[in-house]
Amino acid sequence: KAGVTQTPRYLIKTRGQQVTLSCSPISGHRSVSWYQQTPGQGLQFLFEYFSETQRNKGNFPGRFSGRQFSNSRSEMNVSTLELGDSALYLCASSWDSDSRNQPQHFGDGTRLSIL
């Protein structure tokens, strides 16, 4: 079974640009979450999507947005990039359950560098 696939693996952008990152979850997983990982702030939750709807959102500015498609694939977008947005962006998928937390499985991330 293929794992979580994130593309691209590396991106270099300049301040003020926007970027779109892609995530394909494990087959059968309908919940997709995004996290930002930086040396200073660690791993921080961005948002979670389920059935094409954002179900939960972390404490990030509106420049960070996402969406989920009917096949559960997800994209996140960051507009007006700032130097501080340089980070590893991780996607995680899980088989959803209303009653119990299910394990989240991570992709290898997209390394975004802002010049």
Add this chain to the structure above:
Amino acid sequence: QQQVKQSPQSLIVQKGGISIINCAYENTAFDYFPWYQQFPGKGPALLIAIRPDVSEKKEGRFTISFNKSAKQFSLHIMDSQPGDSATYFCAASSTSGSARQLTFGSGTQLTVLP
């Protein structure tokens, strides 16, 4: 109240020794506690997880100990090997409402010397 505190920040252990990483939480709504292992250039990989209805869970050389009253949990790696050298993250989440977000500890960089 959402924070998960992890210690130590770094840990050096001899091959064959026991590695112990500790985490503490405040939010009593947390009911799922996974541990992740991350190698450089890779995403976090789920190692082992526990729910608060058990006090200990063991999978191979990895054991989670959970103390609900103290709101603490720890990872023990027995017979540590150089291949275990990685960064370890504890995490916690709650089933209440629609929340599925993981709140992570700050990570422990483990080095196992040969």
